[in-house]
Each structure stands twice: as C-alpha cells, then as structure tokens.
Amino acid sequence: MNLGAYNTLKSMKILLVTTLLASALGTVYAGDVWIEGYYDENGEYVEPHYLFRTQTKQFDSKSELGEKSDLYYELTNAHDGYIKRNPDARSTDSTPTGIEVPENARLNFFGTGWECKRGYLRQDDVCQEVPMPENARLNVRGTDWLCLPGYVRQDSRCEKIQLPENAKLNAMQNDWQCKRGFQQLGSACVEMPIPPNAKLNFYGTNWQCKYGYRQAGEQCLEVTVPPNAKLNYLGTGWDCKFGYVQAGDACEEVIIPENATLNYTGTGWQCKHGHVKLGKECQRIDIPDNARLNYLGNGWDCVRGFRKQAGQCVEI
Numbered sequence: 001m002n003l004g005a006y007n008t009l010k011s012m013k014i015l016l017v018t019t020l021l022a023s024a025l026g027t028v029y030a031g032d033v034w035i036e037g038y039y040d041e042n043g044e045y046v047e048p049h050y051l052f053r054t055q056t057k058q059f060d061s062k063s064e065l066g067e068k069s070d071l072y073y074e075l076t077n078a079h080d081g082y083i084k085r086n087p088d089a090r091s092t093d094s095t096p097t098g099i100e101v102p103e104n105a106r107l108n109f110f111g112t113g114w115e116c117k118r119g120y121l122r123q124d125d126v127c128q129e130v131p132m133p134e135n136a137r138l139n140v141r142g143t144d145w146l147c148l149p150g151y152v153r154q155d156s157r158c159e160k161i162q163l164p165e166n167a168k169l170n171a172m173q174n175d176w177q178c179k180r181g182f183q184q185l186g187s188a189c190v191e192m193p194i195p196p197n198a199k200l201n202f203y204g205t206n207w208q209c210k211y212g213y214r215q216a217g218e219q220c221l222e223v224t225v226p227p228n229a230k231l232n233y234l235g236t237g238w239d240c241k242f243g244y245v246q247a248g249d250a251c252e253e254v255i256i257p258e259n260a261t262l263n264y265t266g267t268g269w270q271c272k273h274g275h276v277k278l279g280k281e282c283q284r285i286d287i288p289d290n291a292r293l294n295y296l297g298n299g300w301d302c303v304r305g306f307r308k309q310a311g312q313c314v315e316i
Helices: 003-025 070-077
Strands: 033-035 049-051 105-107 114-116 120-123 126-129 136-138 145-147 151-154 157-160 167-169 176-178 182-185 188-191 198-200 207-209 213-216 219-222 229-231 238-240 244-247 250-253 260-262 269-271 275-278 281-284 291-293 300-302 306-309 312-315
Touching (some): 114 120, 145 151, 176 182, 238 244, 269 275, 300 306
Antiparallel strands (some): 120 126, 136 145, 167 176, 182 188, 198 207, 229 238, 275 281, 291 300, 306 312
C-alpha cells in the first residue's frame, strides 16, 4: 500500500469514529438532564443545555482534598427546583436523591419524579389502587377499567349482556346483534321474510334477487331478455350481444358499410385504415405526392423535407 492510499484510509477511519461519537453524544436518553439557562457564581450567563447520562455519572474525577467538580455544582445549583443528585463527590451513582417514591410507584422516564404503577392512580402524594368491579379488567394504560367481553358498563359495575333469541355478540363484544337471516325488531330478532327467487345478501342483513331477476317492490321478477341480447354482469338487466345495438326494448344488428369494421365495443362501426368516415360511408383517403398515411390511418402527413400547403406537399 502506497503512502497516499494509507493516509486516505487513515483519514476515513478517523472520520468514521468521529461521526459515531458525535451521533452517540448527540442523542438524548432517559436519565439525561435539561439544564435551563442560569448565572454562575461569577455572574456569567450559562446557555441552556443537556447534561447527558454519561456525564451525570461522572460527578467528580478529582480525589485530592475531596474537591467537588464544577459539574456537581451545576447539577445541584443550576436552577431552582432541580432535584439534587448524589452529593458524594467521589460517587458514580447517578440515582436522584431527595425523591420520595411512595408505595406502588416508580421513578418516571426522566428520573426527575415518580409515577404510579399500572393499576394505580395518583391521589395527592400517594398511589391508590384502581377500584375494579367484578367481570372487569384494566385498560391499556392501566389507569382505569373496562368490562370483559360480553359485559356492559353500568355506572360502577359490569352487567352481563342479555342476548335475545337468534342474537349474538357484535364484533366489539359490547352489545348484541341479530344473527344472519334475522332482523332486529325492538329488543327481539325476528326471521327475515324472503320472497320467491330471492336470497340473503352478503351480510345477511337483507335480501336480494337471484341472478336473472330484478327487484320490483317486495318481489323479484324475471328479467325478459330480447333476441340477440344477454343478461348483464349483475344479472339484473340485459345487454345487446356484440354486433348489435339497443333500440328501445330490442337489439338491432349494426349495419356495417363498405371498408368498415365493428368498433371495439361492438355497438357501432369504424372505417378501416386508410379510409375516413363521411356520413354513413367510408371514403378512401387520397394521398398526394410526397405524403404518407398518418399513424392513425385516418389522414396523411408530408414526408420529411416537405410541408402541407393547399392540400399538397411542397418542398421546404
């Protein structure tokens, strides 16, 4: 490896290590402390900043004469109301002191106070257990209760949901709904009347006509399909077959002129390539000298080096 390549590799390693250290030091973790701006003992203003978790464990690196470091004084005297840390200058313990954690509580995320454990609520300076009735459970946050599936909250208790005949619990299991094929009538589930040639819909909450029938009021009538027609996609009506067009209640054949073909949908016609529609006919396109059919085949364009002028192609 030559000297230039070695120096380049060494510089890249230094840059990578520096980047990783900057990233690690720039991240705020639980236990990091935000220090508000304040004036120090010399009357100089100190800007607001973070004291990181790694710093708060280094209260004093001085062992001689039991001196307390500037960091210790900053932590204990930086601003009013801040909870003092371990006052022992030689200690690496960063556990806050002066915080009285009551029973059934724990330090909060930042370690600057306390919060009640799951299943307890803060009442003044104590944590009281969440009163939970029978057939109930804690909610997601653990700060209140909710009824078990199949029960409904009534004041401070959970009452069992009474299911009427032909009913079931809903998706949330906090109420009831009628089973498939039944409809709610007051507080009961009655069977749904289904007319002839009908069936239950997808959800089972109503009925719909079978394929080939259409709804007319409370009954299903058969769809009358004329000659050269077929049932539509839903089966509730009809469409003309390919090559036929609807005319009232009938399907008439599409009349195709000379030099034409059926269109894409089969309900009309279009001129072939090289022809143009003129009324009900397809007329051949007259192509002048130095011209050619366009891309669609329904007109012409001049070739390279010529331009259109009065129906001709003239040299540029």
